[in-house]
Amino acid sequence: MPETLAGYEPAAAAVLPAAVRDFVAGGSGAELTLHRNRAALDAITVTPRILGAVDQPKTTTKLLRTPCALPLAVAPMAYQKLLHPEGELLLAAAAAAAGVPYVISTLSSTPLEKIAAAAPSWFQLYWLRDRNLVGALIDRATEAGCHALMVTVDVPIMGQRLRDVRNGFALPPEVIAANLVDKYTEAHKTPGTGSAIAAHTALAFDPAFSWRDLEWIRRRTDLPLVLKGILDPRDALTALDAGADGLVVSNHGGRQFDGAPAAIDALSSVIDAVGNEMTVLLDSGIRSGADIVKALARGAHGVLVGRPLLWALALGVPADALTTLGRELRDAMLLAGCADLTAVADLITGRD
Template sequence: MPDLQAPPAPALCLDDFEGLAAGVLPVEVREFVAGGSGTETTLRLNRSALDGVTVVPRVLAGVAEAEVGCRLVGGQVGMPVVVAPMAYQRLVHPGGELLLARAAAAAGVPYVISTLSSFPLEEIAEVAPSWFQLYWLRDRAVVESLIDRAEAAGCGALMVTVDVPVMGRRLRDVRNGFALPEDVVAANLVGARSEAHVGVPGLSAVAAHTASAFEPAVSWQDLEWLRSKTKLPLFLKGILDPRDAVRAVQVGADGIVVSNHGGRQLDGAVASVNALPRIVDAVGKECEVLLDSGIRSGTDVLRALALGASGVLIGRPLLWALAVDACGEALELLRKELGDAMLLAGCANVQDAARLTTGRA
């Protein structure tokens, strides 16, 4: 008798894609994607804090179907979701950023191209409406070149990550001596093959590359310079303190991404969702506020909207889905979950969701 193996069960929620990806990815790549910094306290806290947010539903709303589309950064989007910037997506699938960007375009949501994307930003922007995420590099001429390239490629916004003066100590990568394979490079940077490809036991090669390439002493003055160099809408990603959010608006930011980098930077940092309400109170009438870190479901999106966010960024679940050629399915599942959650909460649209009240479990 032939050895018949049952096909994998379909994904019923976004978390299911991680299990599916485990069947196709090497252990060290899975750990690079899944891991956080230090003892991963903040990584775990992001999830528990979101689970602790309760929403008070409204009833008898007379709604048969919720409209999940909305306006974000002045344009219409299919749902209040942005695909987060994530580096080196060819690690999980040969199609990498191009495949995920196409799925984002089909879902009608913005795709954020990472400075460390494994395809050139121009190629990615050709297949999907995109924003560009900027890491601040030691060579300001390269920073300026990346801004010019993003504008020329038609990127709709610029998102500057401000919480990586140095890379957090990610112990899974250190233990694995993690390095990039030769065919995965930071395609936007000159001399793309770098320290990131040199494996050393007990060291993270990706962290070594970050240390040599990133400027640790970036300041508000640098952001003022950046604001003077581009007319693109400007988001700052990695804000957790309301005082920093206020300063960001003062230097001309159009949006804030409340984020602890998915638990991958300062271990012990506040959960992003716990920081969100104070930042909304401080600047929510002056700029868009997005929530990042830990989003795993349509219910999480509803929680963020009820707490005052304009929308959310979602990252890891889409990398797991990318690994198994299921980016489109993952985004469609998220859209359905959000629609169901809004309907159950008595919301006809995203504006209604923003008027819900919340509590703590």
């Protein structure tokens, strides 16, 4: 097995069909933002502390009322049965074993109730054209015992993912949007040109999603409400006023607006805007325990981890990947002289 979290991608590439590999790895447009995420994280420096008598760093925390053994959650990711026959259930079981929340995607290929039974879960919601279906999904997530509702706010339409367009990518018949059964089946239709996934989202998602709709969601649920896809501090303040409990600073892993800043570069201004009033997570580009230290030192309360866990899922070993990530985080904390996550937040960061 790979020695580092980043090592799972090349190992998975050897076993996946090229089109599936591109679906996971690709970004939108020229993939400028996709690459910017890594470049920005790589450029951040962290100044270690010394002689702190640190032996066993404590990585435990609480995110949105959910106790966590590590300061992270598994990011919401669609159609995981593309990577492994057990799909979401295998990755959710790994999250449960690691003691971290699993975020269920609206577009999961396993019904949300089965996933929520396998792991402490949050539910990720897309705003759909059918408001009754949106309400039903919120109700189902609540009844299934999900601990938070994460609303994705940066996908009015799907960014043009040129790898999928070139591949004419469509879902195989056995992989379905299990929470939308009998709805929006276009994701399975091989397009004459373009991406069937993009055609599916164009039909299903409502690009006119607004703050008023978010207020409707806030009234509909008592669950902690998190907005995923915030980059501008002005939007962070509006989210606070609208009753959101948390934010995910994210550019969708470089898969939406190609030209957006790296998520880590947007983090500080969002933190400055909302202070301690909200839980703030960082998504987009996390590939190591050292990356988590950088995010927390820049003010995040935790991170979402996405693509590396899909690569590990393709190999059938997501639990190993989370174990590797936990080890990397503890090693990074030891090397930075941090006994706990409070000490990590106090580290000085710079830019190479």
